Amino acid sequence: xxxxxxxxxxxxxxxxxxxxxxxxxxxxxxxxxxxxxxxxxxxxxxxxxxxxxxxxxxxxxxxxxxxxxxxxxxxxxxxxxxxxxxxxxxxxxxxxxxxxxxxxxxxxxxxxxxxxxxxxxxxxxxxxxxxxxxxxxxxxxxxxxxxxxxxxxxxxxxxxxxxxxxxxxxxxxxxxxxxxxxxxxxxxxxxxxxxxxxxxxxxxxxxxxxxxxxxxxxxxxxxxxxxxxxxxxxxxxxxxxxxxxxxxxxxxxxxxxxxxxxxxxxxxxxxxxxxxxxxxxxxxxxxxxxxxxxxxxxxxxxxxxxxxxxxxxxxxxxxxxxxxxxxxxxxxxxxxxxxxxxxxxxxxxxxxxxxxxxxxxxxxxxxxxxxxxxxxxxxxxxxxxxxxxxxxxxxxxxxxxxxxxxxxxxxxxxxxxxxxxxxxxxxxxxxxxxxxxxxxxxxxxxxxxxxxxxxxxxxxxxxxxxxxxxxxxxxxxxxxxxxxx
Amino acid sequence: xxxxxxxxxxxxxxxxxxxxxxxxxxxxxxxxxxxxxxxxxxxxxxxxxxxxxxxxxxxxxxxxxxxxxxxxxxxxxxxxxxxxxxxxxxxxxxxxxxxxxxxxxxxxxxxxxxxxxxxxxxxxxxxxxxxxxxxxxxxxxxxxxxxxxxxxxxxxxxxxxxxxxxxxxxxxxxxxxxxxxxxxxxxxxxxxxxxxxxxxxxxxxxxxxxxxxxxxxxxxxxxxxxxxxxxxxxxxxxxxxxxxxxxxxxxxxxxxxxxxxxxxxxxxxxxxxxxxxxxxxxxxxxxxxxxxxxxxxxxxxxxxxxxxxxxxxxxxxxxxxxxxxxxxxxxxxxxxxxxxxxxxxxxxxxxxxxxxxxxxxxxxxxxxxxxxxxxxxxxxxxxxxxxxxxxxxxxxxxxxxxxxxxxxxxxxxxxxxxxxxxxxxxxxxxxxxxxxxxxxxxxxxxxxxxxxxxxxxxxxxxxxxxxxxxxxxxxxxxxxxxxxx
Numbered sequence: 009x010x011x012x013x014x015x016x017x018x019x020x021x022x023x024x025x026x027x028x029x030x031x032x033x034x035x036x037x038x039x040x041x042x043x044x045x046x047x048x049x050x051x052x053x054x055x056x057x058x059x060x061x062x063x064x065x066x067x068x069x070x071x072x073x074x075x076x077x078x079x080x081x082x083x084x085x086x087x088x089x090x091x092x093x094x095x096x097x098x099x100x101x102x103x104x105x106x107x108x109x110x111x112x113x114x115x116x117x118x119x120x121x122x123x124x125x126x127x128x129x130x131x132x133x134x135x136x137x138x139x140x141x142x143x144x145x146x147x148x149x150x151x152x153x154x155x156x157x158x159x160x161x162x163x164x165x166x167x168x169x170x171x172x173x174x175x176x177x178x179x180x181x182x183x184x185x186x187x188x189x190x191x192x193x194x195x196x197x198x199x200x201x202x203x204x205x206x207x208x209x210x211x212x213x214x215x216x217x218x219x220x221x222x223x224x225x226x227x228x229x230x231x232x233x234x235x236x237x238x239x240x241x242x243x244x245x246x247x248x249x250x251x252x253x254x255x256x257x258x259x260x261x262x263x264x265x266x267x268x269x270x271x272x273x274x275x276x277x278x279x280x281x282x283x284x285x286x287x288x289x290x291x292x293x294x295x296x297x298x299x300x301x302x303x304x305x306x307x308x309x310x311x312x313x314x315x316x317x318x319x320x321x322x323x324x325x326x327x328x329x330x331x332x333x334x335x336x337x338x339x340x341x342x343x344x345x346x347x348x349x350x351x352x353x354x355x356x357x358x359x360x361x362x363x364x365x366x367x368x369x370x371x372x373x374x375x376x377x378x379x380x381x382x383x384x385x386x387x388x389x390x391x392x393x394x395x396x397x398x399x400x401x402x403x404x405x406x407x408x409x410x411x412x413x414x415x416x417x418x419x420x421x422x423x424x425x426x427x428x429x430x431x432x433x434x435x436x437x438x439x440x441x442x443x444x445x446x447x448x449x450x451x452x453x454x455x456x457x458x459x460x461x462x463x464x465x466x467x468x469x470x471x472x473x474x475x476x477x478x479x480x481x482x483x484x485x486x487x488x489x490x491x492x493x
Numbered sequence: 494x495x496x497x498x499x500x501x502x503x504x505x506x507x508x509x510x511x512x513x514x515x516x517x518x519x520x521x522x523x524x525x526x527x528x529x530x531x532x533x534x535x536x537x538x539x540x541x542x543x544x545x546x547x548x549x550x551x552x553x554x555x556x557x558x559x560x561x562x563x564x565x566x567x568x569x570x571x572x573x574x575x576x577x578x579x580x581x582x583x584x585x586x587x588x589x590x591x592x593x594x595x596x597x598x599x600x601x602x603x604x605x606x607x608x609x610x611x612x613x614x615x616x617x618x619x620x621x622x623x624x625x626x627x628x629x630x631x632x633x634x635x636x637x638x639x640x641x642x643x644x645x646x647x648x649x650x651x652x653x654x655x656x657x658x659x660x661x662x663x664x665x666x667x668x669x670x671x672x673x674x675x676x677x678x679x680x681x682x683x684x685x686x687x688x689x690x691x692x693x694x695x696x697x698x699x700x701x702x703x704x705x706x707x708x709x710x711x712x713x714x715x716x717x718x719x720x721x722x723x724x725x726x727x728x729x730x731x732x733x734x735x736x737x738x739x740x741x742x743x744x745x746x747x748x749x750x751x752x753x754x755x756x757x758x759x760x761x762x763x764x765x766x767x768x769x770x771x772x773x774x775x776x777x778x779x780x781x782x783x784x785x786x787x788x789x790x791x792x793x794x795x796x797x798x799x800x801x802x803x804x805x806x807x808x809x810x811x812x813x814x815x816x817x818x819x820x821x822x823x824x825x826x827x828x829x830x831x832x833x834x835x836x837x838x839x840x841x842x843x844x845x846x847x848x849x850x851x852x853x854x855x856x857x858x859x860x861x862x863x864x865x866x867x868x869x870x871x872x873x874x875x876x877x878x879x880x881x882x883x884x885x886x887x888x889x890x891x892x893x894x895x896x897x898x899x900x901x902x903x904x905x906x907x908x909x910x911x912x913x914x915x916x917x918x919x920x921x922x923x924x925x926x927x928x929x930x931x932x933x934x935x936x937x938x939x940x941x942x943x944x945x946x947x948x949x950x951x952x953x954x955x956x957x958x959x960x961x962x963x964x965x966x967x968x969x970x971x972x973x974x975x976x977x978x
Contacts (some may be wrong), residue, residue, distance in 0.1 A: 027798075067797075068797050068798060070766060070768075071764075071766040071767065071797060071798075071800055071906075072766070072767050072798060072800060073766060073767020073768050073770075073771065073800075074767075076768065086768065088767065088771075089767075089771045089774075089806045101809050101810070102781065102809060102810060102811065102834075104834075104836045104837060107696060107749075107783065108695050108696060108837075108840060109695070109696060109697065109698045109701075110698075111698075112694065112695050112840055112843075112844070115843055115844065115847055116839075116840060116843045136649060136650055139645040139646065139648075139649055140645065142644065142645040142648050142649070144640055144644020144645045144647070144648050145640075145644060147640065147644070147648065148637060148640035148641060148644060151636055151637070151640065151855075152633060152636070152637045155629055155630075155632065155633035155636065156633060159627065159629025159630060159632070159633060160624040160625070160627035160629045160823075161624065162629070162825055163627050163629050163632065163823035163824070163825035163826065164621060164624055164627070164823065164824060164825050165621055165819075165824045165825065166825060198683065198849045198853070199849055199850060201847075201848065201849050201850050202848060202849040205847075205848050205849075209597065210593050210594070210597050211592060211593060211594060212594065213594045213595075213596075214699070216594075227846075227847070227850070230843075230846075230847040231847050231848075234847060264592075279556075281555060281556045281557075281558060282556065282557050282558020282559075282573065282574075283555075283558050283561065283571065285558075286558065286573075286574045289574075296587065298592065312552075312553050312556060313512075313553055313556070313557060315556055315557060315558075321574045324586050324587060325586070325587060326587065334650075338645075338648035338649065339648070339649060339650045339850070340647055340648035340649050340650065340651060340853060340854040340855050341648065341853055341855055342849060342850075342851070342852070342853040349587075349589075351589045352589060352593075354601075355593060355597055355601060358597075358600055358601045358715075359597070359600065361712075361715075362600055362686075362690075362712070362715040362716050362719060363686065363687060363690050363716075364683045364684055364686050364687040364690075364827060365684060365686050365712070365824070365827075366827070367827070368683070368825060368826055368827040368853055368856060369825040370636075370825050370826055370856065371853060371855065371856070421556075
């Protein structure tokens, strides 16, 4: 019989004392795998305890894996597995590449990775607001006030459609851009990227055809790869995609979606005119092709009057307008939206529910308070003035310094990006990008924005993070290098 | 010749005056589609202007879609599309149900919708922390301090792996549960649901087999439908899934994943013992089946000692441990994680990058500050004490009131849910749920947690949002109804 040292006067309940002492005996190896424990009855009798007390201790031992017990037989000590001390090194035993699906593999290969450069580089790659103009202090007050006023409500799960007052604000904001949608036609997303994925998820099956601009937004390419899409590329001219090519393609293809950026196209900076937008919509209506209109920098028109979004003319409800706060406010909160129709909005909500229950509510509530106080409009004006100057300096510097007639560049009316391209060159794109890098300049290689391989030699600069003097200095270096090509 | 009223002394630039006046003439119908505009040269001569000024105005008119212009010919007024005044009503023209893919349709049908009840219902459905115990004031201070200290950095795009100090905290927290992972084996997600979706996305192809517990977490069912998974169900006994059935299934099937909740299983509340966990892992290692271990309420053990997670013994790195802050802190920030291996963590980061660029950074930074100050541990203790009492009251009320021997119920050692089941009954599940509702009680029908149809009549109650007196009153009503079955 095992002798336990039980103290009925101790604060520790007797069953725990039994548990601890038996555990110790097992861990010390006094009791070995296969050894029998006394029956609950005999241990109870021996120590003058209620049998239930012993039973409770044995139950815990069993739950913790120290003993095996079969009805009507003695409990025996079992061999217990130890904790894995180092997991990382051993995970190499498994051939994960054989386990993950081919789509994920494609995704990894197609994701564009921006290399971080040392500090003294003039980095023309970031396409998000300059940290120096992010209104973090104003937003801090809004989030602080929101939590003060209704903290525990806000920190609960949110509505899968998005926070209703924010959807109301967004639908009003859309009205300013000529888009007549109600809040029930707005879904709040975790940024524009998430919005695009939601639309793809709704319409795409493996092998579905999707029309994209060529070049296009580089980060849509991995998504198209992941969703196993058959991509149809529409070449960009200086006025937008070639609509004749679109029409002729539609005679033989049945694409599920067309993805376009009519304003300050990424990467080229091109803005299509009203007639192009009308014609594009007319074609898509005729063939009933849903359109993703990416308005990621809609508000950032610097020169000339605003041209209304395609969605503003969309009487049939075919256009899915994607908006975001990431490019004019701050990306860290991950808030964007889709303005579409009620039917599809309901479906997007189901997607969000299944994927993440809801988009994070706290940031939506704070953002709505921020917008409601007129701070969004104020911030738009502030950065509009700032970036208008930056774009002006950029275009002026190029105009005054670029002498090589074999180089073309776009003259954006807004947004953050300028596109350089050359057909005749004795240098490869990667060599050109490398040469720029050696001279302290980082740009996005144009090929990253093409789905297929391209013969064109091109690159994109973004002025989003660069001050006027950096833009001037950087573009002087760039044009010098281009002039020598 | 059109006569314009141009005022050179006005603050409005001349080109804008031309633009506005011509626009007005077109919109009033004075100038009609097909009408020719004067050439830029003649209009300039007539008004003694620089020709470029007129040219600039015409260019704007063209961009805005008012005129068509061909090189070497006069510009003519064009028919301009109007803004769509009402989009919503017209979107019904399109047969969206024919356009969206079948997976999305399945998703919509399988998402479980909880009906909102009137205020005086005792609602046993919510499975998130009671709003009254959410530490919103402490979190407010953290988010406020974070924004004060480094606002614009935090509001930028985040790291797709998650905020590094938070990953560090999570890996330390995992150590407390016997899981030896480094921060490089942790990815931060938008909650546990997102974590599960990321794992599915990495391994599943349409038609892949996945093993689930039956019953299981109701919200994984729409995901399995969406990803077109071939589901293999493992029946739950009172000690967890039947491991013999698992073994025999694996002789003829090659599932890509097994999804399990070893602690306080949702919906049943069952906790598996150490031996069951070892055996489960041993089988999955033998057949090399990756395991999703959902530890959604890992910390909430009220009675007895903690049993270590399956992941703690996982030497081969097959286990994907899913954790979340939603069930013990607050769900509104949408932060969860996966503890796995380096190889797959890198792949999850690529998925996040493609889907949403990064999980929202602001909430991660604030959460890390919250955790670092020891507030997470403090909150765990606080709600642990609270819910221990609630669960005690619940089980005591059932024990003292339930007399119908045909009803079984689980006695959870932790978590929030209790499961009632009966095989012999003269009432259908929906009638039973309806009867409870008529008596002011809302529960989750058990069938919502089954992938396939089931003969069993069951329901789940969650004590998460209910105070002790509500639990007592609610369960008195429930047991009265059950006793009469």
